[in-house]
Amino acid sequence: MQSQRVLVLFAHPAVQKSRVNRRLFAAAQSVPGVTTLDLYQEYPDFQIDVRSEQARLLEHDVIVFQHPFYWYSSPALLKEWQDLVLEYGFAYGRNGTRLRGKALLNAITTGGSEEAYARTGHNYFTMRELLTPFEQTARLCGMVYLPPFVVHGAIRMTHTAEVERAADDYARVLAGLRDGRVTTETAGSFDRLNADLTALGL
Numbered sequence: 001m002q003s004q005r006v007l008v009l010f011a012h013p014a015v016q017k018s019r020v021n022r023r024l025f026a027a028a029q030s031v032p033g034v035t036t037l038d039l040y041q042e043y044p045d046f047q048i049d050v051r052s053e054q055a056r057l058l059e060h061d062v063i064v065f066q067h068p069f070y071w072y073s074s075p076a077l078l079k080e081w082q083d084l085v086l087e088y089g090f091a092y093g094r095n096g097t098r099l100r101g102k103a104l105l106n107a108i109t110t111g112g113s114e115e116a117y118a119r120t121g122h123n124y125f126t127m128r129e130l131l132t133p134f135e136q137t138a139r140l141c142g143m144v145y146l147p148p149f150v151v152h153g154a155i156r157m158t159h160t161a162e163v164e165r166a167a168d169d170y171a172r173v174l175a176g177l178r179d180g181r182v183t184t185e186t187a188g189s190f191d192r193l194n195a196d197l198t199a200l201g202l
């Protein structure tokens with residue numbers, strides 16, 4: 001499998017207070033061949049450079065939205081990024097074919113536990129159900145939506161070892177995406193990419 005150009009777009013409005021995402025982002029930055037961009041650092045005033053973001057997308061094959069789960073979705077700047085960058089005529093609609101064939105996935109930390117994201121839990125819906133707006137956005141753009149990388153219970157991760165383990169898993173998944181080992185064929189049936197790295201051959 002040919003090497004895939006992976007782009008991690010990171011969105012956290014209070015990165016100085018983050019424990020888990022900050023560590024995950026550092027892990028992403030350490031993976032050779034993976035491009036990383038901290039959106040809140042790049043656009044603190046929300047003035048997104050649409051053309052340069054679109055050009056960046058064209059240079060990559062796999063797009064990762066890395067963010068904490070905020071109100072069952074992403075922080076505001078990543079929504080703004082989608083609203084502006086995924087333009088009609090570029091990402092969808094008439095002649096809007098530029099993202100076709102690329103892959104999209106979310107890399108998320110949640111406050112809630114894995115058990116909470118189920119009919120029997122207090123968030124009722126599963127992560128995959130809650131992420132359907134991202135999945136359908138990918139579909140509309142002709143992109144392949146891959147299962148998310150999810151770190152549950154991030155606010156209770158008091159042990160550094162747990163955070164380090166999550167960061168290590170993230171780096172391995174990103175390297176697998178880069179090397180074409182994590183694809184819809186190998187990982188499409190998983191609820192989340194980091195449920196069982198061995199099963200993914202990582």
Ligand SMILES: Cc1cc2nc3c(=O)[nH]c(=O)nc-3n(C[C@H](O)[C@H](O)[C@H](O)COP(=O)(O)O)c2cc1C
Pocket residue numbers: 012017018019020021022068069070071072073109110111112113154155
């Ligand atoms: C505004 C806001 C909304 C949040 N919404 C959710 C949510 O919908 N579901 C959830 O599980 N956690 C939610 N949380 C908890 C965050 O996801 C959690 O604090 C974060 O993933 C921890 O990662 P960090 O250490 O990188 O900040 C929310 C937190 C904030 C501040």
